[in-house]
Amino acid sequence: MNQKYAQLTGWGYYVPEKVLTNADLEKMVDTSDEWILQRTGIKERRLRTEHDTNTSMSVAAAQKALDVAGLTPKDLDFIICCTTTPDYLLPAAGSLVQGALGAECGAMQLSTACSGWVYGAVMADSLIRSGMYDTILVVGAEIISHGIDYTDRTTCVLFGDAAAATIFQASDKPSGIMASELGSDGAKAKSLWVPGGGTTKPISQQVVDERSHYIMMDGQEVFKFAARVVGESLQRVVKKAGLTMDDIDLFIPHQANARIIESAARMMGLPLEKFFINIHKYGNTSAASVPLALVEAIEEGRIQDGDTIAVAAFGGGLSWGSAVIQMGVKEKTAMYQMAAASAD
Ligand code: UT7
Numbered sequence: 001m002n003q004k005y006a007q008l009t010g011w012g013y014y015v016p017e018k019v020l021t022n023a024d025l026e027k028m029v030d031t032s033d034e035w036i037l038q039r040t041g042i043k044e045r046r047l048r049t050e051h052d053t054n055t056s057m058s059v060a061a062a063q064k065a066l067d068v069a070g071l072t073p074k075d076l077d078f079i080i081c082c083t084t085t086p087d088y089l090l091p092a093a094g095s096l097v098q099g100a101l102g103a104e105c106g107a108m109q110l111s112t113a114c115s116g117w118v119y120g121a122v123m124a125d126s127l128i129r130s131g132m133y134d135t136i137l138v139v140g141a142e143i144i145s146h147g148i149d150y151t152d153r154t155t156c157v158l159f160g161d162a163a164a165a166t167i168f169q170a171s172d173k174p175s176g177i178m179a180s181e182l183g184s185d186g187a188k189a190k191s192l193w194v195p196g197g198g199t200t201k202p203i204s205q206q207v208v209d210e211r212s213h214y215i216m217m218d219g220q221e222v223f224k225f226a227a228r229v230v231g232e233s234l235q236r237v238v239k240k241a242g243l244t245m246d247d248i249d250l251f252i253p254h255q256a257n258a259r260i261i262e263s264a265a266r267m268m269g270l271p272l273e274k275f276f277i278n279i280h281k282y283g284n285t286s287a288a289s290v291p292l293a294l295v296e297a298i299e300e301g302r303i304q305d306g307d308t309i310a311v312a313a314f315g316g317g318l319s320w321g322s323a324v325i326q327m328g329v330k331e332k333t334a335m336y337q338m339a340a341a342s343a344d
Pocket residue numbers: 030031032035036039040114153154155157192217218219220222223226256257284286314315316
């Protein structure tokens with residue numbers, strides 16, 4: 001059997017209309033535009049309206065991705081919906097999106113917090129490389145505002161709602177994910193978690209009163225973890241792909257804090273211009289963050305067909321994931337030639 005690759009052929013995003021600015025937050029909690037901008041790089045974020053559900057946002061993004069790929073929902077062989085904020089605990093987000101799209105295929109929900117889409121993309125890549133499926137939709141979507149305590153200034157300024165979708169399709173030309181790394185450090189699980197509302201501490205008046213059904217975070221602990229893991233993981237994954245930093249046209253990091261991205265760039269000895277940043281517009285959109293940045297980078301012309309990019313995400317778990325992605329199949333790239341040579 002010929003070696004198969006999973007080419008990224010479709011992309012699209014959806015963000016709710018409602019904008020929550022730093023000035024709005026100044027009226028809600030003891031914070032300031034200056035603090036938020038300096039400490040995080042965020043100017044505004046989007047919040048779901050009454051029309052937006054996790055499913056409707058995922059479907060809107062997926063339809064754009066299908067259009068870009070020139071496909072219909074019936075062409076899909078599998079759907080992976082990456083989210084920690086599904087519409088319901090049961091059924092899973094994947095089935096709801098499959099049903100709403102009118103696709104005729106298996107579907108699942110993948111929950112790895114902000115690392116979700118990178119995990120989903122790596123799963124899609126392996127399902128295609130194994131020969132099991134040819135066409136897979138991977139969505140990252142969050143109504144993260146649902147889990148935010150808007151009286152807690154340490155978390156409520158950071159997050160926003162969004163959805164972004166990607167299509168991976170089988171190709172015999174080297175393309176798509178060429179190297180990846182998925183990681184987890186469960187010992188630090190409680191530095192970013194929702195203590196109440198699960199099966200250990202089911203929802204109750206006490207849970208609501210103590211507000212433990214909201215996201216709780218040790219910001220500094222997560223910051224230290226992220227500042228280290230983004231740079232280290234990107235260095236490892238680029239090396240694993242047989243490349244050097246110079247071969248990467250653009251880095252797409254998780255948009256959690258501009259200072260984390262700056263610190264990773266410094267650690268890797270790279271100029272900040274090599275990193276795509278859109279956190280000022282959307283804040284941290286969790287599983288939607290990396291694909292949303294990826295789609296915007298493509299739409300803004302920062303990524304061209306044939307470019308080699310690297311993505312990195314981190315978040316609850318604590319978890320992380322990174323990948324080198326060959327966009328398109330421009331035959332002259334070093335990545336193409338290396339992969340073609342090893343396939344011979
Ligand atoms: O997807 C992964 C999700 N999470 C992350 O990536 C989070 C990573 N961590 C961070 O991004 C940063 O740690 C934060 C942005 C959360 C906080 O920034 P920081 O520079 O680490 O601030 P800090 O926690 O050290 O707090 C400094 C001060 C404190 O006041 P005191 O104790 O010095 O008087 C905080 O109470 O800033 C205060 N503070 C705020 N002040 C105004 C915390 N949040 C706010 C706020 N507005 N929103």
